[in-house]
Amino acid sequence: MDKFPITVNVNGVRYDRAVEPRLLLSDFLRHDLCLTGTHVGCEHGICGACTILFDGEPVRSCLIFAVQANGHDIRTVESLGSTENLHPLQEAFHEKHALQCGFCTPGFLMTLIPFLEKHPKPTEEEIREAIDGNICRCTGYENIIQAVKLASEKMPR
Amino acid sequence: MKPVPFNYFAPTSVEEALDKLAELGYDGKILAGGQSLVPAMNFRMARPGALVDLNNIPELAYIKPTSEGGLAIGTMTRDSKVEHDPKVIEMFPLLGEVMPNIAHAQIRNRGTFGGSIAHADPAGQLPAISIALDANLFIQSKSKERWVKATDFFTGPFMTVLDPDDMLVEIVLPPHLPHTGSSYQQVSRQRGGYAQAAVASVVTLDDQNRCKEARVVLISVGDTPILSARAKEILVGQKPTAEAFKEVAQAIAANEIDPATDIHATADYRRHLVEVLVERSLTIAFDRAKKGV
Amino acid sequence: MAGKYFGQPILRNEDAQLLSGKARFIDDIDLPGMLHAAFLRSDFAHARIKKIDYSAALKRSGVVAVYTAEDFGDFWRPGPLQVPPPTAIKGSVFNARTLVPIAKDKVRFSGEPLAVIIAESRYIAEDAFDDIIVEIEPLDAVNDLEKALEPGAPLVHEDLDSNLAADVVQERGNYEEARAKADVVISRKILVNRNAGAALENRGFVVEWEERSRQMTVWATTQAPIPLRNTIAARMGLFENQVRVITPFIGGGFGPKIMTSQADDVLLPWIAMKLKRPIKWIEDRRENFLATTSERDQVHYAEIALTKEGTILGVKDVFYHNTGAYDPYGMTVPLNTQTHTVSNYRVPNFYTQIKMVFTNQMVVTPVRGAGRPQGVFVMERLMDAAARELNMDPAEIRMKNLLIPDEFPLRTGIIGQDFVEGVLDSGNYKKNLEKTMEIVGYEKFRKEIQPKLRAEGKHVGIGIVTFTEGTAVGPYEGARVTIGANGKVNVATGISTQGQGHFTSFAQIVAEQVGIDVKDINVVTGDTAHFHWGAGTFASRGAAVAGSAIHNAAVKVREKIFSLASKIFEEPEENLEVGDGKVWVKSNPSQSMLLGDLALRANPTRGTIEPGVEPGLEATAYYGPPYGATGAGAVAMIVNLDPETMQVKVEHFVIVHDCGTAINPMILEGQVYGGISMGIGNAFYEKMVYDDNGQLLSASFMDYLMPQATDMPAKMELGHLVTTTPLNTLGIKGVGEAGAIPTPAAFVQAVEDALHGQVEIMESNLNPSRIFEYLQKKQ
Known part of the structure; x- marks a missing residue:
């Protein structure tokens, strides 16, 4: 199958690549862009x-083909804080023990970044509904909810 | 869980897309939001030879008023756009109730209004809502164009009147008559999950508070969404009463649906749910019609 | 026991890496020249293989190799018996039929590998599925546990006379005599359904054979790195030190990742050596459901005999246990069921029989809970049935029969998963229940709230149950603690980590001894090059067993610090103090030395050392308990049921738990919350369903429903009691599985109560449709 040239902006960096149409965006980000x-x-x-921001909105990167990202703006967890300088949302997750194995965590963070922008003072119910599309097998969600509350206090608005 | 190879086309205009669909015939498949198609492709259950991606056609994404006072929604309008459009919610409160129940926010950010209707999943909400709101669907192909009522659009599970070269282009929702009320009632195993059964009701009262129109649509209990004939027969011309709602609910549960048993629920339970949900939804819808909401 | 570090809710060392997307998981590993594997899996559950023709696949561009069982020649053989049956149980039958790496001649479960494809990408490897022609003769599948043992049933293993995998009777006292004396005898058939571990990260395996150094490096998502290393080395004919198993960060374990000797870890090392290229296999979600182990499925015929005052005289439980198509993991799960059926109550006479059954389903090995939820479910359901029969309150009948602290240590007479007789070491079971009732407001709910809500037409119910969790079993773990010249500490242990916070809790144990901050302690788990003795992370044993070994090593290092510093400062050891990364003389704090400097002094380049002194501020130690420590607790749950739609909402969930000493209460609570969510999933959402042909109908997250944030209780409260175990210095019992164990029993009881006791429910997984069926049957 022919490869398609694409230009994608990921976390503020422009990438020019050629991809097979069937390549999932999740695989492209992980394995082509590392x-x-x-x-x-x-x-x-x-x-x-696999939740990422696609033109600012959270989407499933496993349900989009990389070729469809051509000309679009993508943000992944790598765009948040670094290990030395965590984003306030990441800090809140750390302080409230909102992660255990941490595998689901990047997806939660990328769901919550735009959510907290739109809902700077969320209620507990709003938080539960906001994270309903992210499964965590380890935490039982309780501490994640507490972390989002804390993040809403920490984050500048 | 990786999709099979396919040819990919990304037209930038409707005309170009229709040309491509005509050329591909049965090999071609439209890629709208992809939120149902791509999972099926990842499981290799769907193996289209070619995808015609509509995501690069900005002219297909819009919500605009019609001259009749209704709304026209472009097929590629994201579900989340419909969900958060104040005009949509004001004119069609039913959509305000339904949209948050369609999977999760991440899916609605990508999934499209037209794509969901054309996908014709009997457990999907929007096919039923298009019937409940008496939508008119504008369909185009390279060689023809036509309007089809939503009521006539669905022919079976995941099947519609669309030909391989057809594209559902626009969904037109006619304005509600005065004294119209609606209600959406759904039971799913989890929030954002498939409806085990759901009911959308749109009812209108006349000046004497008698029922003038009643559109009750049942979801996930047949091969297609089902528009109840019995609801109309029993209610139209009558004062809406709790007894009448019960009668409708029983008549629908007994005669108009064909629920299936699966690993999550028995057909009997689904039948029971329909009865409960029809009653609930009619009660609320008429109440809203009275209050003019 | 709490100190400056130990016992404190210290934030986790590993978080920053995980939160910033900088933690390496298995699928993040990318090696030059790496190939990708995919397994062609059987669609049939039971079938004879006639022929597999993969010639077309080899012609596909990008496909490097394809192998079936025949191609492995003598290398193909059934795997080892990972857990042998306990020989201490007299008269028991156990038929070992261990997992084969790839189906040969016959397929025994749907999802069993038929061929392995090696290609330049996973995409291409999957494309090759279409090229392989499999000629197969389908056979009738064995699914129903009871029918499986009937004469004439199709045989999963045709060299056996029946599908019986094991038959084990254990007994204490004499149940039949007790029964004869009883006022009331209650018999029930009780069903427990099958659940998946469903860690969010699927399994994965990457292997590289470096020909020049003759070294094999394996990255795997294993909970048991050392056993995995050992089995690979044995199979490949290599020395253990030629195989290095590394576990990167692992996205959850929950039991199924303990398994070794599966297609990936058996076949891929052989192929990597043959092709001389690294190979990666990343399981997808569908494979995880079909072909990663799962657990729970049991059918119990249980009976309880009581006096009319509600005192238990005896319990009898004969149960069928589904082991799936093979039984490489021995009887761990059903033995846990036996030990947990009656452990918290005073049951003088107990008869328990396992009938373990082969079926044409995926192999059963422990999933968080591991047989315990079944035992607890059975006993708690019997208690509820007895309470109803005797017109007693569910809490009252439990209180009456719970063991009291004076009875410990109590020998149970029942051999458990660690092959020794169970001993309940310590605990305060009544206090657990009392505290639970107090937090949930049991009396008030029963007397005021529930009647009032019922009068309003609401269907609210409460469930209250107790449980134990046998934890911290042997054999042993070890650890090495080293203070570096940089003044930081390296800790290496043989277990691996799947989110339990070991990088922090283990550091806390060491920090307390050596006085170096937790942040400056680097914990290495799951890398056989760093520590190569041990068993693994399972049975809620990491903190207690590896933690104790780490403690022992840290204590030795502390002794070395004092001993060396004493010589340098020329002061007796008792005059020295250690902390903040240094050691000093108490009476003269200016006379001090950084521990990094001391570490250098402990490893001199020239000079002499005294006989018997070992170099470095380093020590290695081991710990193995004589038997496991038993944690315990109680749960109360208030539910609200919509009587029209049968939707159930958990309004209030209370758990009081006693796992002895807590190393880090924050991490401990996290473990309990997680277990509860799995318990709620098991009770109301998650269910693996096989049809009559052995097809798994729930092989995706669309059908296997994982609990979501909105499914969790509106209000959750945790209470803690601390009864330290005498079995280890730190007094730790395990906790990892606690939440999952009692929850289904409490849920079902609460649902029955919400329905005013109209129906009796004797199965562990409900859904609204099922509740509706119960009510329909009643009418």
């Missing part, structure tokens, strides 16, 4: 581990 912070848990759009 941005392995985006994780793959189900490849059928349920678990939410």
Whole structure:
């Protein structure tokens, strides 16, 4: 199958690549661009581990082909804080023990970044609904909810 | 779980897309939001030879008023755009109720209004809603164009009147009559999950508070969404009463649906749910019609 | 026991890496020249293989090789018996039929590998599925546990007379005599359904054979790195030190990742050596459901005999246990069921029989809970049935029969998963229940709230149950603690980590001894090049067993610090103090030395050392318990049921737990919350369903429903009791599986109560449709 040239802006960096049409965006980010912070848990759009921002909106990167990202703006977990300088949302996850194995965490973070921009003071119910499309097998969600509350206090608005 | 190889086309205009679909015939498949198609491709259950991607055709994504006072929604309008459009919610509160129930936010950010209707999943919400709102669907191909009522659009599970070279281009929602109320009632195993059964009701009262029109659509209990004939027969011309709602609910549950048993629910349970949900949805819809909401 | 570090809710060392997307997981590993593997899996559950023709696949561009069982020649053989049956149980039958790496002649479960394809990408490897022609003769599948043992049933293993995998009777006292004396005898058939571990990260395996150094490096998502290393080395004819197994960060374990000797870890090392290229296999979600092990499926015929006052005289439980198509993991799961059926109550007479059954389903090995939820479910359901029969409150009948602290240590007479007689070491079971009732407001709910809500037409119910968790079993773990010249500490242990926070909790144990901050302690788990003795992370044993070994090593290092510093400062050891990364003389703090400098002094380049002194500020130690430590707790749950749609919402969930000493209470609570979510999933959402042909109908997250944030209780409260175990210095019992164990029993009881006791439910997984069926049957 022919490869298609694409130009994608990921975390503010322009990438020019050629991709087979069937290549999933999740695989492209992880294996072509080596941005392995985006994780793959189900490849059928349920678990939410592969959530990224596509033109600012959270989407499942396992349900989009890389070729469709041509000309678009993508943000992954790597665009947030670094290990030495965490983003306030990441800090809140750390302080509230909102992660255990950490595999689902990048997907949660990328779901929550735009959510907290739109809902700077979320209620507990709003938080539960916001993270309903992300599965966490380890935490039982309780500490994630607490972390989002804390993040809403920490984040500048 | 990786898709099979396929040819990929990314037309930038409707005309170009229709040309490509005509050329590809049965080999071609439209890629709209892809939120149902891509999982099926990842499981290798769907193996299209070629995809015609509509995501590069900005002219297909819009919500605009019609001259009749309704709304026209372009097929590629993202579900989340419909969900958060104040005009949509004001004119069609039913959509305000339904949209948050369609999977999860991440899916609605990508999934499209037209794609969901054309996909014709009997457990999907939007096919049923298009019937409940009496939508008119504009269909184009390279050689022809036509309007089809949503009521006539669905022919079976995942099957519609669309030919391989057809594209569902626009969904037109006619304005509600005065004194119209609606309600959407759904039971799913989890929030964002498939409806085990759901009911969308749109009802209109006349000046004497008698029922003038009743569109009750049932989801996930047949091969297609089902528009209840019995609801109309029983309710139209009558004062809406709790007894009448019960009668409708029982008549629908007994005669108009064909639920299936699967690993999540028995047909009997689904039948029971329909009865409960029809009653609930009619009660609320008429209440809203009375209040003019 | 709490100190400056130990016992404190210290934030985790590993978080920053995980949160910033900089933690390496298995699929992040990319090696030059790496090939990708995919397994062609059987669509049939039971079938004879006639012929597999893959010649067309070899012609596909990008396909490097294809292998079937025949191509492996003598290398193909059934795997080892990973867990042998306990020989201490007299008269038991066990038929070992261990997992084969790839199906030969016959397929025994749907998803069993038929061929392995090696290609330049996973995409191409999957394309080759279409090129392979499999000629197969389908056979009738064995699914129903009871029918499987009937004469004439199709045989999963035709060299056996029946599908019986094991038959084990254990007994204490004499149940039949007790039964004869009883006022009330209650018998029930009780079903427990099958669940998946469903870690969010699927399994994965990467192998590289470096020909020049004759070294094999394996990256794997294993919970048991050392056993994996050992089995690979044995199979490949290599020395253990020629195989290095590394576990990168692992995205959850929950049991199924303990398994070794599966297609990936058996076949891929052989292929990598043959092709001289690294190979990667990343399991996808569908494969995870079909061909990674899962657990729970049991059918119990249980009976309880009581006096009319509600005192238990005896319990009898004969149960069928589904082991799937093979039984490489021995009887761990059903033995846990036996030990947990009656462990918290005073049951003088107990008869328990396992009938372990081969079926044409995926192999069963432990999943978080591992047989314990079944035992607890059975016992708690019997208690509820007895309470109803005797017109007693569910809490009252439990309180009456719970063991009291004076009875410990209590020998149970029942051999457990660690092959020795179970001993309940310590605990305060009544206090657990009392505290739970207090937090949930049991009396008030029963007397005021529930009647009021019922009068309003609401269907609210409460469930209250107790449980134990046998944890911290042997054989042993070890650890090495080293203070470096940089003044930081390296800790290496043989277990691996799947999110339990070992990088922090283990550091806390060491910090407390050597006085170096937790942040400056680097914990290495799951790398056989760093530590190469041990068993693995399972049975809620990491903190207690590896933690104790680490403690022992840290204590030795502390002794070395004092001993060496004493010589340098010419002060007796008791005059020295250690902390903040240095050691000093108490009476003269200016006389001090950084531990990094001391570490250098402990490893001199020239000079002499005294006889018997070992170099470095380093020590290695081991710990192995004589038997496991038993944690315990109680759960209360209030549910609200919509009587029209049968939707159930958990309004309030309370768990009081006693796992002895907590190393890090924050991490401990996280473990409990996670277990609860799995328990709620098991009770109301998650269910693996096989049809009559052995097809798994729930092989995706669309059908296998994972609990979501909105499915969790509106309010959760945790209470802690601490009864330290005498079995290890730190007093730690395990906790990892606690939440998952009692939850289904509490849920079902609460649902029954919400329905005003109209129906009795004797199965562990409900859904609204099933509740509706119960009510329909009643009418």
